[in-house]
Amino acid sequence: MRVDANSTERPGGEADEPGWDVDPDDESGAAVVATVGRQLRLRREAVGMRAADFGVAIGYGEDQVYKVEAGKRIPRQEYLDRADEVLGAGGLIAAMKKDVAEVRYPKKIRDLARMEAKAVEVAVYANHGIHGLLQTEGHARVLLETRQPAYSRNEVERGVAARIARRSIFDRSPAPALSFVQEEAALRRPIGGRMEWRRQLERLLEVGRLRNVSLQVMPLNCETHPGLDGGIEVLKFGDGTAVGRSEGAFNGRPVSDPKQLRILELRYGMIRAQALAPGESLAFIEQVLGET
Template sequence: MSEEEEPGWEVDPDDDWGLAVIATVGRQLRLRREARGMRVADFGKAAGYGEDMVYKIESGKRIPRPEYLDKADRILDAGGLLAAMKEDVEKVRYPKKVRALAEREAKAVEVQLYDPLNIHGLLQTSEYARALLLMRRPAYSNAEVERYLSARMARKSIFERDPAPEVSFVLEEWSLRRPLGGKEVLRRQLEHLLTAGELRSVELQVMPMDREEHAGSAGGIEVLKFADGSAVGRSPAVVNGRPVDEPRHLRILELRYGIIRAQALTPRESRSFIEHLLGAT
C-alpha cells in the first residue's frame, strides 16, 4: 500500500520536539528538491506519491515513512543526507507518551510490572497487540493502529540489551484465559510467554483467580530502577497514574508489588500453569 493510499503518520500536536523535527525534515526535503530544480509534481511522480502528500511532508504536516526518505535521497542525489534523518523520524513516529516510556525502559536495570487487565505490552505478540488496539473504542484509524503497534513492538528491544535488565512480571489468570483475538492468537501468545520466561533476566508469575486476598486490587504497578540508585514508578492508585520518583510514593508501590508477588504462584509454578492452559487451548 502506498503512502498516498495510507496517509503518513501525524505528529502528536502536544509533542513540541516531534513537531520541530518533522518541520526541519520537511524543510530539508523542500530545499533539496528546489536546489535540484524539480517541481513537486515531478518529484511525486518519480517517488510514486501524490502531490498532496509531498506538500504535507514538506510542510511538516506528515511524518515521512523510511522508504520515502530513501527514495528522496536517491532521486535528489543527496548522498545519504536525507536517508540519515530516518533515525530521528523513527522516534517521532511513536506517540510522545510511548516514546518517553521506551526511553525510561532503555535505561532501567530492574523493572517490576503488574497489569491487572491484559498481558503486559512488553510480553504481547504482534497479533495479540493488534487485537487489543482494534478493540479500542472510540476506534483508532488504521494508521493509528499501525503506529501504536510499531511503538509497542519496538519497546521489546529491552530484552536484547547486554546486560539485560532484570524484569519481573505478574500476570492475572483471567488475562491468560480470555481468547482476545481468537483462540489461535491466544495460543501463540501463551507459547510466547513460555519462551519469554526462559530468558535468564525474566521472571513470570501468575496470580490465580482463586486468591482470597490480592494487594493489586487498586490497579497496575510499574517500577523502574536505574544504575545510579534512582527509580521511577507509576500506578493509577498513586497520584492518578503520573510517574513518581519521591521515596514515599515508591515505597508504597514496592510494598504493594512485593505483596502481589508473594501472593502469586512462583515462577516455576507459573510456568506449569501456563503450560496447562496451553494444552487446554
Template sequence: MTVEAGAGRLRTEADEPGWEVDPDDEWGVAVIATVGRQLKLRREAVGIRAAEFGTAVGYGEDMVYKIEGGKRIPRQEYLVKADEVLGAGGLIAATWEDVKKVRYPKKVRDLAQMEAKAVELQLYDPLNVHGLLQTPEYARGLLLMRRPAYTEEEVERFIAARVARKAVFERDPAPEISFVLEEWTLRRPLGDRAVLRRQLTPA
C-alpha cells in the same frame, strides 16, 4: 539530473494510516518540519518538480507536498529513496533516526526512555498481557476494544510504538525484568482464539 519513473501505483494517504504528525507534540512537529524543509530545498536545488519527484520515489504529488510541509511523517523507505534520487549522500536517509521517534505518541516515547534507563523492571497487569509482551495481533485486538474508539491511524501508531518498546529486551547489559499476570489474562481471547494462541506460543 535524470529521474527514473517508479513502477506501479503511487502511494497515497490511504495506503499509510497512522503517519500524521501530532500537533500537540512540539518536538515531533519541529523534527518533521525540519526534515520536510530539507527535502523541499534539496528537491528544488536539483530542479525536480514535486510530481516528478513523487513518481521517482513511488508517492503521489499530494503526499510529497504534505511530507515537505511537515504534515506527514515520512517512512524510512521514502527517505532512503529520496536520498538516492536527490543524491544526498546518505544525509537524508540518516534523518530516520529522529523521524522514527516521532512515529510514536509522546507519552509512549517518555515511557520507553524510562525503560531504556531502568536497571530493573517489575511489571504487573491484572487485566491483559503486559504491553512489553504483546504480539501486534494481540495489541490490535486490545486497542480495538477501547471506547471511545481509536481511529485506524491511532491504532497503527500505538501498535508500532508498543512493538518498538521491545528494544528493552535487546539492551546490553539487559535489565532484570519480571512480570506478574493474573491467570484470567492468559485465558481471555482478544479477537479470536488463534490470536491468543499465538500470543502464548513462544516465537
C-alpha cells in the same frame, strides 16, 4: 505495484499514505518533522525536480509529498531512503531516519520507551490484561481496534508499531532485570480468536524463559492481594533513581519520591510472594496453551 504497511495500494506504484500525521500538541516532535520536511524540499528544489515528478520517482502522490515537506506528516523510513537515492543526497537524507524514528510515536509512548531504554530493573504487575511489553502484534492490534471511541486506522497502526518497538528492551545488552506478574484471567481471555490466543501464550513462554526475565502468574484462587486496586510498574535506573506508578496509589500519578516508591515496592513484593513461582508459572501457561 508497491504496498506500504500503512498505505492504501493504488495502481502505478503510488501509496496513499507515506507516514503518520503529526500530532499538533507534540511540539518537539512537530519541530523535528518540520525540519526534516524543509530539508527534503530544499534538496528537491536544488536538483530542479517538481513535487509531482519526485512523487512518481519515490512511489508517492504529489499531495503526500507536499504534506511531508510542509511538516504535516511524519515520513516513513523507506520514504527517506528512496528520497536520498532519487535526490542523490549521498546518505544525508537517510541519516535523518534516526531523528524521525524518535518522534514517530505519540509523545507519551516515547517518554515511556525512553525510560524503559534506560532502566536496569523493571517490575510490573498487570491486573486486567497482558502487559504491553508482553503482547504480540496481533493481540495489541485487536485491543486498539476495540477501543471506544474508536481509533482511526492511522491511530491503530501507530499504536501497534509503538508497542512492538518497545519490545527492544528484551534485546538490550547488558540486559535489564525484568519481572512480570500476570493475572490468570488475562491468560484465559481469547483475544483475537484461538490462533492469536495461542500465539500470545507462546510469546509469554518465550519471554518467560529468558535468563533476565521472571514471569509469574497470579492464580484466580488467590482470594486477595495488594494489587486488586490497580496495576503497578516500577523502573529503576543505573544512577540509583527510580520512578513508579500504580492506578491504586497516589491518584495514578508517576512518583519518584523514595517514600512513595517504597510503598509500591512493598505492594509488589507481596504480590510476587503470593503468585506462582516462575517455574510453576511457565508450567501453568503451558497447561493453558494445551487447553486452547
